[in-house]
Amino acid sequence: MDKDPRNPLQKPFWSFCDAINAGNCRFAYNETLKKMYSIKNLDSLPPMPEDGDTWSVMQSWALPTRSFLEFVMFSRMFVDSLDAQIYEEHHRTNRCYLSLTKDKHCYSRVLELLVNVWAYHSARRIVYIDPETGLMQEQHKQKNRRGKMWVKWFDYTTLKTMDEDLAEEADSDRRVGHWLWPWTGEIVWRGTLEKEKQKKNLEKEEKKKKSRDKLSRMRSRSGRQKVIGKYVKPPPENETVTGNSTLLNVVDA
Structure with missing residues (x-):
C-alpha cells in the first residue's frame, strides 16, 4: 500500500480506504459487519495499526489452499452483506455511496483491501x-x-456456523427477491449431505427395482413362450418309412 500511486500521502489503512471509496469506506465496513453478524451497534472497526509495515492492495496476495478456502467463506458473507445495502440503487442507477460517479464496480475497491482485515484479525x-x-x-x-x-x-x-446457517436458508428457499450469497459458491450444510445420501440411496433402490422388474419380465416371457416347432427323429438307415408302416430291408448274407 505504501507504494500505491493512489496513496502519495502515505495515509494509514482506513484513511486510504476512505480516500479511494468516496470517503465512505469506514461507513461501508461498519454497516456490512453489523448486517453480517446481526448486531445493532458497532462503535468501532477492527483496528489496522500503523506499525511501519505495509498492506496488500490491488488483490496482490496469495494464500495456502486451506487459508484461501477460509477467506473465501468469509468474503462471500461479507460481500453478500455489502451487496444487500447497495444493490437496489446501484442496479437502478449505476451509482453507490462508494463512488462519486457512475461505476459498475463501485465496491471493488472495498473488497481489494478485505484480505488484510481478515488475515490480520484471524x-x-x-x-x-x-x-x-x-x-x-x-x-x-x-x-x-x-x-x-x-x-x-x-x-x-464462528464463520463456519454462519456459513451453514446461510446454506440451510438457501436450501429451504424461504428467502425471496435478490440474494447474492447462493450465487457465489457451493451451498453445503449437514442437511445437504443428508439429502445427497438419501438421494443416492433412492437411486440405488430404483436401480435394484428396475433389475428385479427386468428379471421378472424375462421369466414371465419364458413361461408363456409358444412352441415354434416339433422335432421328429429321423428313421434308422436300414429302415424305410412308408405311410404308417415300417419296411425292413433284408440284406442276404
Missing part, C-alpha cells in the same frame, strides 16, 4: 515478497498483534 502470518528481488519480509508480526486482534469475530468455527 492471526495469519503476513509476508511481503519483493517482486523484483524476491526478498521476503514478515509484516505485522503476530507477537505485536496481541490485544489488538478481533479473533472471536474471525474465528473459523
Whole structure:
C-alpha cells in the first residue's frame, strides 16, 4: 500500500480506504459487519495499526489452499452483506455511496483491501515478497498483534456456523427477491449431505427395482413362450418309412 500511486500521502489503512471509496469506506465496513453478524451497534472497526509495515492492495496476495478456502467463506458473507445495502440503487442507477460517479464496480475497491482485515484479525502470518528481488519480509508480526486482534469475530468455527446457517436458508428457499450469497459458491450444510445420501440411496433402490422388474419380465416371457416347432427323429438307415408302416430291408448274407 505504501507504494500505491493512489496513496502519495502515505495515509494509514482506513484513511486510504476512505480516500479511494468516496470517503465512505469506514461507513461501508461498519454497516456490512453489523448486517453480517446481526448486531445493532458497532462503535468501532477492527483496528489496522500503523506499525511501519505495509498492506496488500490491488488483490496482490496469495494464500495456502486451506487459508484461501477460509477467506473465501468469509468474503462471500461479507460481500453478500455489502451487496444487500447497495444493490437496489446501484442496479437502478449505476451509482453507490462508494463512488462519486457512475461505476459498475463501485465496491471493488472495498473488497481489494478485505484480505488484510481478515488475515490480520484471524492471526495469519503476513509476508511481503519483493517482486523484483524476491526478498521476503514478515509484516505485522503476530507477537505485536496481541490485544489488538478481533479473533472471536474471525474465528473459523464462528464463520463456519454462519456459513451453514446461510446454506440451510438457501436450501429451504424461504428467502425471496435478490440474494447474492447462493450465487457465489457451493451451498453445503449437514442437511445437504443428508439429502445427497438419501438421494443416492433412492437411486440405488430404483436401480435394484428396475433389475428385479427386468428379471421378472424375462421369466414371465419364458413361461408363456409358444412352441415354434416339433422335432421328429429321423428313421434308422436300414429302415424305410412308408405311410404308417415300417419296411425292413433284408440284406442276404
